[in-house]
Amino acid sequence: MVEIQRMQDNLLLIRRAIGWTASEFGEQIGVTRQTINNIESGRNKLTKTQYIAMRSVIDAEIVKHPEETEMVKILLDMLIDHPENYSKADYNELLEKANLMSPSILAGTATRETVSKEWMKTAGAVVAGAMAVPLVGAPIVGAAVGGWLAKAVMVTDKRKGDK
Numbered sequence: 001m002v003e004i005q006r007m008q009d010n011l012l013l014i015r016r017a018i019g020w021t022a023s024e025f026g027e028q029i030g031v032t033r034q035t036i037n038n039i040e041s042g043r044n045k046l047t048k049t050q051y052i053a054m055r056s057v058i059d060a061e062i063v064k065h066p067e068e069t070e071m072v073k074i075l076l077d078m079l080i081d082h083p084e085n086y087s088k089a090d091y092n093e094l095l096e097k098a099n100l101m102s103p104s105i106l107a108g109t110a111t112r113e114t115v116s117k118e119w120m121k122t123a124g125a126v127v128a129g130a131m132a133v134p135l136v137g138a139p140i141v142g143a144a145v146g147g148w149l150a151k152a153v154m155v156t157d158k159r160k161g162d163k
Helices: 002-018 022-029 033-041 048-064 070-081 088-101 103-107 112-130 138-162
Strands: none
Touching: 002 022, 002 033, 002 048, 002 070, 002 088, 002 103, 002 112, 022 033, 022 048, 048 070, 070 088, 070 112, 088 103, 088 112, 103 112
C-alpha cells in the first residue's frame, strides 16, 4: 500500500503539525519514542498496524480539535491520500510553507491553531481547487477515515483471496 510509504516519508512533518513530540505520539499508538524516531528516519519500516494506529489517533485529534487541525487534514490529503490532485508547483509550495511553519508549534513560539490558520491562508486557493470535499466538519473526517481504513483492509482481503 503506497500510502504507508507516503506516511513514513512525511511522518515528521505531520507529527510536528499536530504538535506532538515523538514521545507523545509514540505513547498515543503504543510504541516508544525511539520507534517513532526510527520510522521517521527510515531505519525502521512503518508497518500496516502502525499506519492504522497512527491514522486513527491523528483522525481522532482532528475530530476533537477541528479548528486547530485544518492544516493537518490538508497535509494528509496532499501528502498521503491524494497527492495526484495537486500540481507539482502547488505541492512544493505548500510543503515548503508547512516545513517552515510547523516547527514553531513544538518550539512553543506559536499555537497549532495559529499556525494552522496562517498556513490555510496560504493554502486556501490551492486547496479549494484540489480537494473535492469541504475543509471543515467531523463528517468529512469520518468519510476520510472510512476511505483510508477501507483501503487498508481491502488490501489485506485481496491477499487472503490469493492464497
